[in-house]
Amino acid sequence: VQLVESGGGLVQAGGSLRLSCAASGFTLDGFAIGWFRQTPGKEREGISCISAYDDSAFYADAVTGRFTISRGRPENTVYLQMNSLQVADTGGYYCRRLKKCFSDDDYTISSVLGYDSWGQGAQVAVSS
Numbered sequence: 001v002q003l004v005e006s007g008g009g010l011v012q013a014g015g016s017l018r019l020s021c022a023a024s025g026f027t028l029d030g031f032a033i034g035w036f037r038q039t040p041g042k043e044r045e046g047i048s049c050i051s052a053y054d055d056s057a058f059y060a061d062a063v064t065g066r067f068t069i070s071r072g073r074p075e076n077t078v079y080l081q082m083n084s085l086q087v088a089d090t091g092g093y094y095c096r097r098l099k100k101c102f103s104d105d106d107y108t109i110s111s112v113l114g115y116d117s118w119g120q121g122a123q124v125a126v127s128s
Helices: none
Strands: 004-006 009-012 017-022 032-038 045-050 057-059 067-072 077-082 091-098 122-127
Touching: 004 091, 017 032, 017 091, 017 122, 032 067, 032 077, 045 067, 057 067, 077 091
Parallel strands: 009 122
Antiparallel strands: 004 017, 017 077, 032 045, 032 091, 045 057, 067 077, 091 122
């Protein structure tokens, strides 16, 4: 299974973008979903996840207070609202189904469902 990310683009520092993570052929309801990013020169890292059960959300320190993860159930989509964007946020953004999302330990690379694959990602470029 591969999720499809969209909504990336070029934005000035301080601006906002909303990324979408969509599924086709199955529902995202009942699955924990994580957002990951890969910034230039760095390894891919988890930045947020949303619980399968009560939509509890967790965030990495680098994005806390600026990014918000949410579900759009009618659209079968998980969103990542990104505000106050910084140049350091530039990179590729990816979503994956996770084994669980109960704490900040659960949006790591090792927490993704192994039988899914990475999508193309949404490219975000923030200019100064």
